[in-house]
Amino acid sequence: MSITSRLVRYADLIPCKNAFVDTRTPGSDAKENFSLIGPGVSENPNQHVHIPEPHGFNIGAARQPGGCLNSQHSHETAEVFVVHSGHWAITFGAEAGADGEVEVAPGDVYSVPTQMFRGFRKLDEGVGFLWVALGRDDPGRVQWAPKVFDLARQYGLVLLKGGRLVDTTVGETVPPGAELEEAPNAELVRRLATPSADKLASCAVRLADMRGNPRSPLAGPGVEECPVITPAETRDGFAPGPITGWWPHGFNLRLLRVETGARIPPHVRDEEEVIFVHRGTLEVTVDGEAVDMAAGDTFTTPKGATRSFRALSSDGVLAYVVRGGDQAGAVRFVGQRAAAE
Template structure:
């Protein structure tokens, strides 16, 4: 088993600068989109996919400079943002910010409900990075706000039914008989009404509010596993929350915090697990080899393979871990079972 093929380093991420129909709209034309695990929702068939293996969820990312805007859109499945760097504003409503906004910074997690319009803007001057989890193997196509279509046509981009993007500035033409994607009707827009800001705040967990679960099987000296998204009680000792959601997620999200030198012994899981290092240097040791991950790196662990963690950096490690399914499964510790 080649574990290196399951590791996507931040430095090796392959961006797509015209993944979506708003790619040339002024204010949105400097963003980079990434598909890290799974097919994602790109409208460009040339989008690079780093790890295509189905997981039951998708991992993507966005990188944007200061002031850059991701236009208003709606999703069919969960869209969860882990703020890796920078300060961001999530804008709600069919027109950006009409229905309010929510600000988030490094380490925060924001889950936006399905079937509502949202966009996001990078607030500070430096380039920022969002690590994004999308629900299901097929997260469906993006539904764009009417103004996005109007601006796209002005800059040579046409979206076809089924989600294919045609770039007329590159000499591409709309295939004969192809149908253009419908602009959302007023009736549809009414059905995608924005919940109250109080309800939307239930999908935001600031990094400073994350608390370790003492019942976590991974907890130990210098190790905390903090719940972030837990749709239902799990078999590894987590109660629902802090994000449950009245919309489906289909996965759990945890924050793993480790002090310098702290470790988690070899353990096994049967569900898909993807690890993202937010800060520090994390060693992942398996019977198939050992990997060292740095900030911004993503690794998808093979199901059933024993894995052990150790914090190598002097300032410890913060990592976010996605586990497939609403009810995360039990954890097995092979060495403990052998000694019993």
């Protein structure tokens, strides 16, 4: 099987414009949701999944024009935003912004704790894109804030227990005997309280603050590997941080900075590895087969395969990498570098 089957190009993304119960709400009706790897948390059974293979985590995305918002909701597993384009506000509380918000810009990363209400809004003009990592193969379902249910009913959307969405405006009907999902009561809203501002501040890493780890086995001439989310000390030389989280992630997140022409030599990993190119053109070679990734593209490397990377673009490459497990495994180099070591 060609490795191109493991590549999702930005130009080929298939959106769902009716993925959630809030998608008819004015201000939210222009958003697009994507499931790149795994089913994600979509409530629409017609959501297209680009790569269904279980990874231990999910990769999704959201694309929204200026002013468009994603309503307040809570997740059962980790939700990590990598800002690819646009400026965004992540809003906290059962009412958008009631408990504060944080602004994020291209290249920034924000990991939102589980069991709290959050939403996000595109701030500037033009279309923006968020690349999103979700914890576990089954990330559960979304818990919406109370106001979302009232607005959904006004615009013909009904959410059933279990997370299935019924769109009455296109002739869908609630199945006989089906139970409707109810808005959270006051006690549940209280339990989904927003953490302190100090704790929320520890959930962000700005692109400008990301620093290479000299202990990374991938580090070399023109190559830096920067920690972003490291829940625990890893077997490839990374200490916990800068984001550790008091909730489980189940994966590591790194940033690769590769200067023009620089290479990461052939090596093998035994955990899942998903690459997202934020800027530039990255050549990925897997078991002798090469593919060029452009900005916005996503690629999942087969476990146990030999892979190498090279920056082709004149301004280098920035690529985010998700590696499965809290304790990312050791790297095994092959060929000349392995012999030198």
